[in-house]
Amino acid sequence: MSQELKNLDFVARSLVQNALCIASNRQVIQAFKQRNRKQLLQLSINFLDSLNEVSPYKYFIHFHLPGPVSFLRVWKPEKYGDDISRFRKMVVNVQQFLKPVWGIELGRVGLAVRGIAPVVVYEKGKKVLLGSIEVFCDLGQVIAFTKQSKQKAQGIYFVPSIKLFASTQPIAQTTNSTFLPWKALPKPYDDRLSGLFFQKAILGQTYLIKNELIFFGMPIFDYANHPVAIYVTCLACPSFFIKNVIYAVLIVISILVPIILSYFFLVNTQVIRPLTVLNRELEILRKTSGQRLLSPLDASSQLVLLRNASREIISLANIVNGLILKMDKLVSFRRTLEQDNTTADIYARLAWLFKHQFNLKNFIIFEISNSADKMSPVLSHFEEKGISSSCAVKPMFCQAARTSLLASTLHASEVCSFYSDKIPSACLPLQTEGRVIAVVRFFITDKRHLSYKLRENLIYNLQPYLDIAAGIIEMKRYAESLRKTALYDYLTGFYNRHMLNDCIRRIESLARRQNTIVGVLMLDLDHFKRINDTYGHSAGDKILKQIATIIKQSLRESDVAIRFGGEEFLVFLNDTTIEATQMVAERIRTTVEDTPLTWKDYFINMTISIGVAIFPHHGNSLLTVTELADKALYQAKKTGRNCVVMYKMK
CATH class of the missing domain: 3.30.70.270 (Reverse transcriptase/Diguanylate cyclase domain)
Structure with missing residues (x-):
């Protein structure tokens, strides 16, 4: 049942990615600045030709001015200037918070999967909103594209709270609600639905067996997680088929129950053992960012595991949850950095991460030049006095930059020969594709941190964030070098x-x-x-x-x-x-x-x-x-x- 709705979030995310690409186009930004509807129309037609050529769905593009006000509809370019803030809350949120939004929302022509991105420019270091771009496609198209849905009778019905946008007569009525069809089931299936079925479907997935037919209902949620419609499918279900299924289930149960009772202890042993091994693997995975080190389980611990089976499973669940939470934070961190404009913004975000998430208050970031012959400080933060910001001017003298490993005073093998300050410190490299592009030095003023717990925190928890930042910083630096090449004469340094x-x-x-x-x-x-x-x-x-x-x-x-x-x-x-x-x-x-x-x-x-x-x-x-x-x-x-x-x- 959920297969038809499974791709909705994926489609919405791809739409917002397309909207972000269009919003960053220089010609689109120029057309927004000049309010040139003719140029925007031509650009949008070109974009749509490219998108529709490779997509199974038919895309549309809509432009909005701050307000928000409708500026251009590709299918009706003569319509513009109407205020859409009353019923298009996704556009309002994008223009208010200057962040992209994706999901399902009701418009003038029905429900659509939408991705909306702001069009912004930077003036005097501040974001200035020019408008927003919306890429969307019909919800019915997305649902109908799956192979399973092509073999089913299906329909979509509005919930009562948005009935003002429907243009057809109600298919089902109850004492306190009316459900309106947007894409109704074909006759005679729709005549057999009841208002009670729709109300149950709003609360969650439900089904109804009537006249040898099975109706499945599932709510469709908009971008704000509010139910906006009910998705209904219908399958044939002869009565003899139901009886045969029931008989088959009873036979299977009568066979499996003795087997389960007979081999209960054996199954218990076979389940707990792999769970314990998997527990250890996941714990190592959480600490080593993907290295797989599996140690065999000795037979003497078998009885102990049997007595503590539930505890092992709970421990496994906690480790998996912690791993998923860590990966989710890393993915969110990557997406945030990708939206930053310059390397200075990324360094500032790293500084916030050090101070607020890892409680590291004294640090300095050194950037290594593209030619790898110079290290220069780009950002520092000190809450303690008497800390020196000196460094090994050349990367070849910096142990962290030379070895791509942690350099610190926590262990004799990690001490940097160049750094001689009395305050303990630890240096972590930012590296991408085997090349170190920056080094972060943390000064440890709290004696409670002078332990291997700090070392573990730096390597296992902080290093993944630095690896993500390194790749994005390298990409930003490369883009900046390309921009300078396009603007300046390489020989004299003058504009070309x-x-x-x-x-x-x-x-x-x-x-x-x-x-x-x-x-x-x-x-x-x-x-x-x-x-x-x-x-x-x-x-x-x-x-x-x-x-x-x-x-x-x-x-x-x-x-x-x-x-x-x-x-x-x-x-x-x-x-x-x-x-x-x-x-x-x-x-x-x-x-x-x-x-x-x-x-x-x-x-x-x-x-x-x-x-x-x-x-x-x-x-x-x-x-x-x-x-x-x-x-x-x-x-x-x-x-x-x-x-x-x-x-x-x-």
């Missing part, structure tokens, strides 16, 4: 040309809002091709790095530098004046001219030509002024190079 339009848009918007001047410098190294032809491209790369350093030293933190081309650079001076712009350009030119650049044993002298234009003095848009600065650079090249030329309006 792909960021030009975005920088122009942001800088121009800020200048207009604050009514300030932006100075634009277009710089080009003179005769740079000779360097490549004479010394090689490696020398050219080294010269470009040194020129980039000179330009950086001449700019403020608020200024923006872009590598515009091979040996061309573009600089935006924010909130400046015409005189200051010319002064910065001249300072860069003279510094380049007076600084000998080095390549191996050679000293190379270079000059640079600079074109200058001012926004909004020379143009109404920053892009136009950038083009004018390029023209001024052309004039500087034409007039002999190694000079600064301000654009002159005709």
Whole structure:
């Protein structure tokens, strides 16, 4: 009976995963910011084509604005703007708590399995809600997909508390409730159901035998665990079949009872022995995170086990429950970390775990660089004074980082040779795929903790959390390195040309809002091709790095530098004046001219030509002024190079 409903939670979880993927799409976020319904419609059609191509169910997508207000229905894109907060509590919860929700909920067209995720952006370190995305499919489709359900007559009926959303006449009535069909049983099965059957089905699974038919009823719960509908199936049940089943059961019982009574003590012995062995295995499993170490049971303990059979079974149940609880906490911890945006968020969550769950109040986290040549502290927390935060600057000197094992003062074999502080400590590595990416040092100020119980707590209980965090931290660091590669020029550290339009848009918007001047410098190294032809491209790369350093030293933190081309650079001076712009350009030119650049044993002298234009003095848009600065650079090249030329309006 429950096979048809067994996949509902799995389907709901897959729907919310799809909603989270769509909510993280950059084009979707941009469309939400611009309230662009046309673009959202096109994106949703593309997503639905991909989802429906591999799924047995037909998916739908719905977008909501904060309110919550219906923004776009894929099947009715012309309908929008209506307030849905009265009957769509899942959407209200998502937009209120900014967390994804999945489950069953009643909508305008009936019951559906839904997954809803918020669309958020971060502004000044805070989450800003843009809206929410809902992916859902018809509940009847999910139930009807199983092979068992295809061979049954089935129906779904609303409970009385939601009858306002039903559009058909009641199939069954009692003195205090009315059940309305959403997908009714085919005729003539539905005529044989009673209101009492439905009321029993609300409380739990029930059945009804009537006219050689068996009706099974089971409640369907929504995301808040409230019954919203009754699922009913019908099977044929001839009377002779029931009699034969009863006779067969009586015969089986008459045969099994003597056997059970005859071999009671033997069965007892055979049950208790494997239970005891399994008890020991599970206890080892709980402590060693999956290592299987099984020791045989000696015959002398057999009688003791017989006298304490019930105690062994209870102990086994307690161990299994503890193991399941621990695994559940680890899974919940993993899901929480996966929703964090940066490694700093993950380190902060680890700090909370140390303090509140493991009562470790003094610690420091060291992060190892991607090149594995440097350790630097990223987070520390001390409640005691006099604790040093020094570390073995290089991972090769850190015992925990080098061996991937616990390093502590609790045992002579674990003492780190580098650390010499008088306060006892223990270091645990964060490792993934055999590589240590961070080390956590715990300082033990309470003498009661100086025992092997603390060591056991660190290795058996805390280490699994660190292993989970290590994998996610590595994934976040890799994503951050990819983002930097896409935004920055690897050689100079400046923004690359792909960021030009975005920088122009942001800088121009800020200048207009604050009514300030932006100075634009277009710089080009003179005769740079000779360097490549004479010394090689490696020398050219080294010269470009040194020129980039000179330009950086001449700019403020608020200024923006872009590598515009091979040996061309573009600089935006924010909130400046015409005189200051010319002064910065001249300072860069003279510094380049007076600084000998080095390549191996050679000293190379270079000059640079600079074109200058001012926004909004020379143009109404920053892009136009950038083009004018390029023209001024052309004039500087034409007039002999190694000079600064301000654009002159005709």
